[in-house]
Amino acid sequence: SAVISQKPSRDICQRGTSLTIQCQVDSQVTMMFWYRQQPGQSLTLIATANQGSEATYESGFVIDKFPISRPNLTFSTLTVSNMSPEDSSIYLCSVGFGAGSYEQYFGPGTRLTVT
Amino acid sequence: EDKVVQSPLSLVVHEGDTVTLNCSYEVTNFRSLLWYKQEKKAPTFLFMLTSSGIEKKSGRLSSILDKKELFSILNITATQTGDSAIYLCAVVQGAQKLVFGQGTRLTINP
Numbered sequence: 303s304a305v306i307s308q309k310p311s312r313d314i315c316q317r318g319t320s321l322t323i324q325c326q327v328d329s330q331v332t333m334m335f336w337y338r339q340q341p342g343q344s345l346t347l348i349a350t351a352n353q354g355s356e357a358t359y360e361s362g363f364v365i366d367k368f369p370i371s372r373p374n375l376t377f378s379t380l381t382v383s384n385m386s387p388e389d390s391s392i393y394l395c396s397v398g399f400g401a402g403s404y405e406q407y408f409g410p411g412t413r414l415t416v417t
Numbered sequence: 418e419d420k421v422v423q424s425p426l427s428l429v430v431h432e433g434d435t436v437t438l439n440c441s442y443e444v445t446n447f448r449s450l451l452w453y454k455q456e457k458k459a460p461t462f463l464f465m466l467t468s469s470g471i472e473k474k475s476g477r478l479s480s481i482l483d484k485k486e487l488f489s490i491l492n493i494t495a496t497q498t499g500d501s502a503i504y505l506c507a508v509v510q511g512a513q514k515l516v517f518g519q520g521t522r523l524t525i526n527p
Binding site: 303333335337343344345346347350360392394396398400404405406407408409410411413 | 448449451453457458459460461462465467505507509512513514515516517518519520
């Protein structure tokens with residue numbers, strides 16, 4: 303497994319602003335992912351953060367709204383841009399080690415409220 | 418359309434009872450099935466199941482996968498109030514994308 307931290311743990315933001323969430327892992331990992339969990343819902347994959355290249359987005363998510371960076375094998379950021387109340391969710395990063403290991407481990411999450 | 422369906426969605430039992438949570442799936446390019454426990458924000462990893470018929474156990478929790486019938490079950494014996502949580506089933510698809518079920522909200526009353 304891995305020790306994963308996220309910052310901030312929670313935030314309240316005004317509509318129209320942007321928030322950047324950081325995900326830090328204590329060891330190098332092959333795969334990093336960003337998920338969203340809307341109130342009362344299950345988790346939905348936003349994108350796979352690729353080290354050194356553009357993220358791979360799932361259907362319904364676009365780079366202009368959720369730009370992602372992954373400058374190295376231990377760190378990634380997700381920005382929620384031009385926020386609206388519908389973006390109020392928990393945002394979670396997860397990591398996987400690849401090489402036939404399918405387990406994923408989640409960070410503590412960021413609870414975002416947009417007013 | 419890929420889907421993972423969990424049942425029941427909600428379950429309330431008394432401490433000491435045994436519970437069985439169900440997860441069925443229809444997902445292309447299946448790699449593995451994962452179970453998680455979610456108490457606050459972060460899901461914590463419980464089991465990974467890749468082969469049919471091999472039971473995974475951890476204390477009072479156990480799980481098994483049936484790849485022919487496309488389902489998995491999670492059993493919890495001698496439940497405790499600390500087992501109260503949302504239990505999530507997720508299928509690993511292709512290059513490690515997780516497709517999650519809706520979750521089962523389990524409440525253990527003393």
